[in-house]
Amino acid sequence: MKEKIVGRAFFRRDPLTCARELIAAELVWGKCAGIIVETEAYFAENDEACHTFSRPSTRAFVERNRAGAAYIYFSYGAHWMLNVLVKGEANGFVLIRALKPIRGIELMKKRRGIDDKKHLCSGPGKLTQALEITDRHHEMDLCAGPRHYFVRSRNASADVVADARIGITRSVHHPWRFTLRGSEFVSVPARR
DNA sequence: TTCGTGATAGAG
DNA sequence: TCTATCACGAAG
Numbered sequence A: 001m002k003e004k005i006v007g008r009a010f011f012r013r014d015p016l017t018c019a020r021e022l023i024a025a026e027l028v029w030g031k032c033a034g035i036i037v038e039t040e041a042y043f044a045e046n047d048e049a050c051h052t053f054s055r056p057s058t059r060a061f062v063e064r065n066r067a068g069a070a071y072i073y074f075s076y077g078a079h080w081m082l083n084v085l086v087k088g089e090a091n092g093f094v095l096i097r098a099l100k101p102i103r104g105i106e107l108m109k110k111r112r113g114i115d116d117k118k119h120l121c122s123g124p125g126k127l128t129q130a131l132e133i134t135d136r137h138h139e140m141d142l143c144a145g146p147r148h149y150f151v152r153s154r155n156a157s158a159d160v161v162a163d164a165r166i167g168i169t170r171s172v173h174h175p176w177r178f179t180l181r182g183s184e185f186v187s188v189p190a191r192r
Numbered sequence B: 001t002t003c004g005t006g007a008t009a010g011a012g
Numbered sequence C: 001t002c003t004a005t006c007a008c009g010a011a012g
Helices: A008-012 A015-022 A056-064 A105-112 A124-131
Strands: A003-005 A026-029 A032-043 A070-075 A079-086 A092-103 A148-153 A160-163 A177-180
Touching: A008 A015, A008 A079, A015 A032, A015 A079, A015 A092, A015 A148, A015 A177, A026 A092, A032 A105, A032 A124, A079 A124, A092 A105, A092 A124, A105 A124
Parallel strands: none
Antiparallel strands: A003 A148, A026 A032, A026 A148, A032 A092, A032 A177, A070 A079, A079 A092, A160 A177
């Protein structure tokens, strides 16, 4: 199974396709890495849950940056969120929501202050803490390496479940959350 | 179930 | 200046 670093062309499509195809891909972040088991798609247009809907600064971000740029913001006074800019057939973001830790696990445990592998990265705020992702990574190009990038197997065909996004109050009905079927590392199990 | 926490944006 | 609103997480 040949593996391949995810290039910019991947993020020049649309948020739904990118979010779905990032499931089972690997996120490499410095000394650490994990398999992506949960994502969500947000659309820059016609999606009230997307920051572009109410935040001029986010709309400016989309204009200013290329596909594959990291969009990172601080939430609830405590947590950083990692998103990737999708800019092409349709603009928007993929929120990285959970990982199965595979490398640098001891470091992640130390940063998280817990020992339970299952919950090291089982949520968007948890994984940024485990990987030490902060605003210093905002607008970083995630398609240019050498320390922060995605890896995907060429003939990937992961078993992906789509259900409703989590933790939002607007545009709640769209099935735009994607999880790896049966994974114990997701934040909240898939419904139905 | 509840509550802390701080950035952002819009209203007054 | 003030207020509302959060793409959350941990404790209880």
